[in-house]
Amino acid sequence: ISVGPVLGQNGKKESASLDELFRKVYDALESQDCERRDESENESDREARLRALTKAQIHFMLTSSVPSAQVKLDLMGRSAVFLLYNCARIVQILYSFEESVRDGVYPPINEEN
Numbered sequence: 001i002s003v004g005p006v007l008g009q010n011g012k013k014e015s016a017s018l019d020e021l022f023r024k025v026y027d028a029l030e031s032q033d034c035e036r037r038d039e040s041e042n043e044s045d046r047e048a049r050l051r052a053l054t055k056a057q058i059h060f061m062l063t064s065s066v067p068s069a070q071v072k073l074d075l076m077g078r079s080a081v082f083l084l085y086n087c088a089r090i091v092q093i094l095y096s097f098e099e100s101v102r103d104g105v106y107p108p109i110n111e112e113n
Helices: 018-036 045-061 077-100
Strands: none
Touching: 018 045, 045 077
């Protein structure tokens, strides 16, 4: 992956390693997760979920601009989380609709339209 200069929260060049960036993003997501998490989720599943969200957030931050542009790190941002949530929600809506078509609740969508 090729990215432009990476700027931190203060607008200055960031010199953190990828491991340090991962820890910062992970900690920010973990902090936000404490407010909304499912208390019945076991700790290893939570850890795996937070690691996946952290990776997605970092990929989203680093690839959301062209390489010639500056990359601004938004550690408290939830861009990737929001995007992933909306994708999952759309998939669920479409699945529910298809299930309702199979059950005869809705007619099938006409391919010609």
